[in-house]
Every structure is written in structure tokens, then in C-alpha cells.
Amino acid sequence: MDRRTFVKTLPALAVAAGASSAFAEDLQPIVLPKPEKDGGKSVLASLWERKTTREIKEDKLPPQVLSNLLWAAFGVNREAGPMGLPGRTAASASNSQEIDIYVALAEGIYLYEAAAHRLAPVAAGDLRVKAAKPGRRSAAVAKAPVSIVFVADLAKYAQAKFQEPGLKDPEIQKSYYDVATGLIAGNVYLFAASQGLGAWFHNCNKPELSAALKLRPEQRVLFAQTVGYPAKG
């Protein structure tokens, strides 16, 4: 772990936010407020509202909303889950928890550390456009307040305690981590619908994200999901 995990002073953050290719060391971790236990619409009512929203305002999400969003996506919801690991809001094969979610904000890209429920800086600067596949719709992603980037870590499957069938087979691994991505993205869609937020699951700029996030060879950038207040309605 080569990230600095102590909280830096606010002036350092302000400088980093203005630079387009700053170092992650110039960003401070973001300590998120505790996720709330209730609030918003029921699951059934939210399913009636579920849709893809591509027109999203630039307005930032308040810290509590960002906290609830990331926890809803793939937070820890119980200490004692399967395989001796904490339980998460989304299932994964043998509870391998092979998906990491990276979070692109205006200040930089962060790794969501679920156990500590905080954001660790990975790349400083406004890199939000990389969460979009280049093309006519990338401008909307570049200005939206939050994009979640889904990254599979195949090293997680190597742990011997995981016994799901085919966990060493690349083809089967791919089906597991893509389903795991959908399970997390489904949580995001329903959380967004429950709170009047808009959400949009889409392709992303895989090569540029892989480079910016300095991923290991076992990690694969998969998709992204943009969230914010809907421009309409």
C-alpha cells in the first residue's frame, strides 16, 4: 500500500484539485459519515421508478448521500458473513468480494475501502471523463458529480478457501465478476431511485483508467456507473 492514509491539511487538497495530473499523495482520504439505516422509498416503490438517467446535474452530492450511495453499492452490512469474511450489500461467488469500486470525483479518483467506509486517494485531478467511453456522451459523464468504476481483482479467486465451481477457469471467472458487477450496479440503481437520484450504467475508457489507477496485472476495469441529481423532473 503506497497511499498516504493520514488526513492532510485542506490547503494541500485545494492545490491538488486544481491540477490535472497531480499525485495521489496530494489528496487526502475522505472519511465518510456512517451510512444511514433507513429512509427513502420502499424497494417496490423504487422499482417502479427504476430507469437509466443520462442527463445529470453538475451539483455535488452531500457527504451523507455519497456515503449512503457507496455503502448501498457494496458496503459492509454485517460483520459475520460467509467464509469468515464480513458480509456485503451485494453477493459474490464464495463471498470472494472480487469487485473493487473506484470513485471518480472532481478532485480525483479514490478506492472505496468498505471495511473502514472511507475513500483512499488513488489518482489526483479531475479524471471523471475517463469513466466514459470516448464519444458523444462522454461530456455528460465528465461533469456529473460521481462515477463508480467497477474493477475485478482476479487475485481474489486464488485464495484456497473459495470453492465455487470453476473459480480457476478464466471463462467462469468472467461470468462471476460480471454478475457481481451487475449485483452492485443493481443496488446503485435502486438506491438512486429510492432517493430521487439519477443513475446510468455504461462503458468506460478502460485503457486510460487502467493506467490512471496503476492497476496490477490481475485487475480488470469493467464498466462504470454515473450518479447525480437528474437534470429533469
Place this chain on the structure above:
Amino acid sequence: MDRRTFVKTLPALAVAAGASSAFAEDLQPIVLPKPEKDGGKSVLASLWERKTTREIKEDKLPPQVLSNLLWAAFGVNREAGPMGLPGRTAASASNSQEIDIYVALAEGIYLYEAAAHRLAPVAAGDLRVKAAKPGRRSAAVAKAPVSIVFVADLAKYAQAKFQEPGLKDPEIQKSYYDVATGLIAGNVYLFAASQGLGAWFHNCNKPELSAALKLRPEQRVLFAQTVGYPAKG
């Protein structure tokens, strides 16, 4: 379409339910009550309860609960969705709606027809064990009241109006239909948590299901998800 879609008399259903290899023609379609608009826990409260539950009672689900479950999974939630098609509770690439959900009940396996919100018979007899991968856990699936079987229909991608990148590439198709499966399964997990039901996403007996469902070459059996009342708590 070689299924009979009119409603047969109840005695015919009773006969079919007792046979282990009856014909789908001996089963009647199941007209589901309209899905409810609200009720159950909030999305946030449900996410705190989200987990995999493998110990499920044999008790049947009441018709309204079965209706809500299948609608929550992948029902129509608005007439005017993207690409000139109805909108669904779960997203799919270019709204291709490439996943069909088949429903294994004690009486047989049915196709969930989302637009009509009903179950069309596909294979008669108690075939629930096929929704499990053979092994020590298959007995639990065989006795649970409902298993949803996820089947991708690659023919859907051939429609020219769908323009998502790579929709003709088999590798990219696979990532799309596996994510789509996860999005639907995520709806099921959260609906179950909101209603005090247990749910379990797992592998299934792909060759036997493919045969029993008489699938076309473009269709792929992917996974299954078992739902019912939890045996504990």
C-alpha cells in the same frame, strides 16, 4: 410459439402436477395478480438485511408475493422505455432485454412473460432440482417453492436498432448478458430482503435445463436464483 396460451381447466393441471415428465400442453398459463405499487422495507433498510439464504422452507409463495417477486426481478415498470420498447425494472445494453426468466415451480417450468405479466408453461412436472448444480446443495433447491432460471437470448442482439458498442462481439455479448443477470438478481435480493424472504443466487444444471426448456441454439442457460421463506428467523 408452440405453447398453448389459453387457460385450461383445473383438473388438467392437477393431473399434470402429479406426473414427472408430462407435456407443457398439460399445464395452464398462470395469470398473476397485478404487482403492488408499494409496501415492505425501504431500499436502505433492505440493504442492511441483504444476504444469501440457502435454508428455505417448502411453503409456497402466495400468488401476490410470486407476482411481486417476478415483476421486481424484470417486470415492465413503464410503457415508454428506451429504443421504443417498454421499460423494465432492470437495465440491459441498449434496452435489448436479452434475459428471459424461466420460473421453476412444483408444477413445472414457466416462461415469465413480462408484458402480459403472466407465466406461460414450458415444461410440466416437478423439475425444480434442475435449477441446482448437481451436488450436496441440490436437495434444498429441489424443495424450495420457486427458482428463477436466467437464460440469455443472443438473437436479441441481432436487432439493428441496438447500437451499444460491441454488440456483435461474442466476448462483449457475454459481459452484457452476465451483467444483465446480476442486475435482475440484485432486484430479487433486495425485494426478498424487503419482504422477509430468503434468496440464493447459484449455479444450475445447464445441460438438463437446456433440454427441458427446448431452447433455441441462440439461447444460453446462465444461473438460477432460489427464493422462499427462510427456514430460520
